[in-house]
Amino acid sequence: METSTLQVSAEVEALLQHECQTITKDQIHQPGPDFIDRCFLQSNRSPQVLRSLGQLYNTGRLAGTGYMSILPVDQGIEHTAGASFGPNPMYFDPENIIKLAIEGGCNAVATTFGTFGTVARKYAHKIPFLVKINHNELLTYPNKFDQIMFGSVEEAWNLGATAVGATIYFGSEESGRQIQEVAAAFERAHELGMATVLWCYARNNAFKTSEKDYHVSADLTGQANHLGVTIGADIIKQKLPENNGGFSTLKFGKTHKAMYDTLSSENPIDLARYQVANCYMGRIGLINSGGESKGATDRDEAIRTAIINKRAGGQGLISGRKAFQRPFEEGVDLLNAIQDVYLDERITLA
Incomplete structure (x- = not known):
């Protein structure tokens, strides 16, 4: 990736030059072509799960690098279909979601039971399926925010899924039930080899x-990551941290001054590294979400997020709206721009 394509701002230049003095890179289990061998071979994951992880890490433009780019399109349920696909109605047709992921060089496509159910036989062997098994639906009035199961792990397996995905709203009143449901679902998924x-x-x-x-504070999101890896997640998806001090400001939970004084700083890369540290120091990969589409600035914002994630020790981005809420070819270009950050050997761990 040529530097000129970045349209390097002063902030991006500072991110590219930053050296992490909090949790140093030698403490991190770094992404790489041998990541599965280094970090999963000694784990309790079965050969079938290792094969599925191999499919995820070895598909698309980032195959064999230890990094991944995933297209997620579950917003039709999470945000309403009209709001999600209104900017680009072609994605009301589920097949175009799969086509975008393939043409965009993604490692996998993450979407719903319904989407995969309509096209599984045509595409299950062409790109890994990541089936989102629970959702927050917004048709209830007044709206409530609770992730509920939309199908079974067995149904995902029958669709040819390589992996299953789920959301937990940590901190919500329903989080206890969600933790139990997802832990059981992940155990079953591993039994089936996903x-x-x-x-x-x-x-x-x-x-x-x-x-x-503080939904995007490093301390709260970091602890959410730590709970997630504890219940058997092979990959953690998290929003990029934007601040810190959620526990101390809101006055709950347990804290230590090191969380804020020595393990992190105000630098975005240091904040994200704290998230990586909570993923067992990178033994479980962290992918950050791409966020909402804001139009003209989407490409630059996606590249910035990818730089922060990569330099922090993360393993990639899972970016949807920035890609599918624009013309098809522009969506492909944006996904490729994200991937180029991970292919650029000049962009290293901070």
């Missing part, structure tokens, strides 16, 4: 104050 991906989202109205939104 990999597991967990959307580790903080969710509680009290986490947002008039000054800051």
Whole structure:
């Protein structure tokens, strides 16, 4: 990737030059072509799960690098279909979701039982399926925020899934039930030989104050990651951290001054590295979400997020709306731009 394609801003240049002095890179289990051998071979994952992980890590433009780019399209349920596909109605047709992931060089496509159910026989052998098994639906009035199961792990396996994905709203009133449901689902998925991906989202109205939104604080999201790897996630999906001090400001949980003084800083890369550290120091891969589409700035924002994730020790991005809420070829270009960050050997761990 040529530097000129980045349209390097002062902030991006600073990110590219940053040296992490908090949790140093030698403490991290770094991504790489041998990541599965180094970090999963000694684990309790079965040969069938290792094969599924191999499919995820060895598909698309990032195959064999230890990094991944995933296209997620579950917003038709999570945000309503009209709001999600209104900017580009072609994606009301599920086949175009799969086509975008393939043409965009993705490692996998993450979407719903319904989408895969309509096209599974045509595409299950062409790109790994990551079936999202639970969702928050917004048709209930007034809206409630709770992830509920939309199908079984067995159904995902019958669709030819390489992996299953689920969300837990850590911090919500329903989180206890969600943890139990997802832990059981991930255990069953591993029994059937599938990999597991967990959307580790903080969710509680009290986490947002008039000054800051601590749903994206490094300490809260880091702890969510730590809970996620504990219940058997093979890959953690998390929002990029934007601040810190959620526990200390909201005055709950257990904290130590090192969490803020020595294990992190205000630098975005250091904040993300704290997330990686909570994924067993990178033994379980961290992928950050791409966030909402804002239009003209999407490409630059996606590249910035990829740089932060990669330099922190993360393993890639799972970016949807920035890609599918624009013309098809532009979506492919954006996905490729993200992947180019991980292919660029000049962009190293901080």
